[in-house]
Amino acid sequence: MFTKLRNKFLILNMSITSIVMIAAFAIIYFITYSNIHSEIKRKLSSGSQMQITIEGTDLPENTQKGGTISSVQNFSTDGPLSFSIEVDADGKILKVDSFIDMPDEAYSKAAATAWSNKKNNSAITLEGKQWQYAVTRMSKHVILSNGQQYTADENKYQILFLDVTESDKTLFQLLTTLLFVGLIMLFVIFLISLYFANRAIKPIAETWEKQKQFVADASHELKTPLSIINANYDALLANQEETIKSQIKWLGYIKIGTDRMATLINDLLSLARIEDVNFETRKMPFNMSNVIHDVMLSMEAARIEKRINLSHSVVPDVIVKGDSERVKQVVTILFDNAIKYTNDNGQIEISLRKSKRHVKYHITNSGKGIAKQDLPKVFDRFYRADPSRTHEIVGYGLGLSIAKTIADRLGGEIHVTSVENDCTTFTFTLGV
Known part of the structure; x- marks a missing residue:
């Protein structure tokens, strides 16, 4: 049962972690992909060629009527390789503008492929490299001598090619890295999740075992x-x-x-x-010194019956803010437990001390004491440290468990120390 519960925790944690990690990696890859392709599109659009035609009679001396001035925006020499091909309306090559050493067949193949698929920003493989291209229609800008100007489309097209091999390689390396890192992270997260799932299940398993033991003990x-x-x-x-x-x-x-x-x-x-999680404790100031005196008086008959000597050192008028009835219940349980386990003609010592932040109630009884290995079990339900006297001592081993639970709910603590064949001391600490 607990293995299945642990596996459910593990699967849930791994699923949530995987979804978050995949989403994060996908965003990283998408942003990088978009940036790279936006830069490629920008470079392709910046490589357009414009033809300027000047006509008229009032022209500068160094300008010939009807002449043309061609303006070409070239790529940076330190950037990716690029070239352009000028074709007519039928896709026939008119001009090749390139500084790349490639055979004519490669340019012909590039022009034919690009012309057959005029979709801009498409890619082809050429000479072992990836090239992205854009097809644009060429136009001329006419300037007349009277200052008038207009733009006219020509029946020619320009195909610009840009080497995107490194960009594709970068994206592939990024994808590979993300996958590799993702697998490693999933493995590490699996180990961490397994560790914490086991830690989360452990107290549940312990509580379940205690509950089973509790039912068995109560039935017994x-x-x-x-x-x-x-x-x-x-x-x-x-x-x-x-x-x-x-x-x-x-x-x-x-x-x-x-x-x-x-x-x-x-x-x-x-x-x-x-x-009960809905258990409420009253937080009211009360005199703890009076509570201890009341308990000592109520237990006097039982103490005298066993001829137990009582010595006490209780600071008077110690005011504590809390639930007086529950505190009295803890003090009564500890006093009753001391009387039960004190030897005849033995000794009980009680003290109450107050510091700036805490009030400490100590009760020490002489007797057989508690073995060192039994001390951690003292507050367990139905536990009694002296099995040989189980039938002599009235009780079921629930008192100290109740006292511990009350102390925890009040924000206090109970500790026990013991010396075998000498004495046992319980300390009840409560915040002021």
């Missing part, structure tokens, strides 16, 4: 009181003639079982409510 914990209830119910049925007073022992066992189930269900509901 519910099984014990249910077994007690069923066994004592059967005992009552076997002695139906007896009075309720004589059967009070079995009824007491049933009451113990139902109380255990009620405690477990209440803890589960409390944990579910706290973990």
